[in-house]
Amino acid sequence: MTQPPSVGVPVCYRHPSRETWVRCTRCDRPICPDCMNEASVGHQCPECVREGRRTQRSARTAFGGSVAGQRGTVTITLIVINVAVAVAGVLMSGARAAVGGLFTGVGTVQLVGAVHAGGVTLMPDG
Secondary structure (H helix, E strand, O other): OOOOOOOOOOEOOOOOOOEOOOEOOOOOOEOOOOOOEEOOOOEEOHHHHHHHHHHOOOOEOOOOOEHHHHHOHHHHHHHHHHHHHHHHHHHHOOHHHHHHHOOOOOOOOOOOOOEEEOOEEEOOOO
């Protein structure tokens, strides 16, 4: 049978049958180990934690955006569009680019057969 706590021994304000010597650092109420939440300085009761969450600012990213954008939906969409346009460009450029142009001569410009018209250089392949 459980005996009531002796006089002078603090009990948890949520569980009157539990003795405790731990107090909330914000409101100084006695709290048992089941009720206490660890804080940066000591322990806090559930009501103080709830009150602190209401007054706390929402989390932000390094550039000030909300955390809701952490999944990167817009960034991933832009990358997919860029890759699709690049693939479409390779497919529309013809068989020569698809077969050998991707791996040979990448980054080189051939000036053979260039025509100057009004200060603009026109390449034979467009």
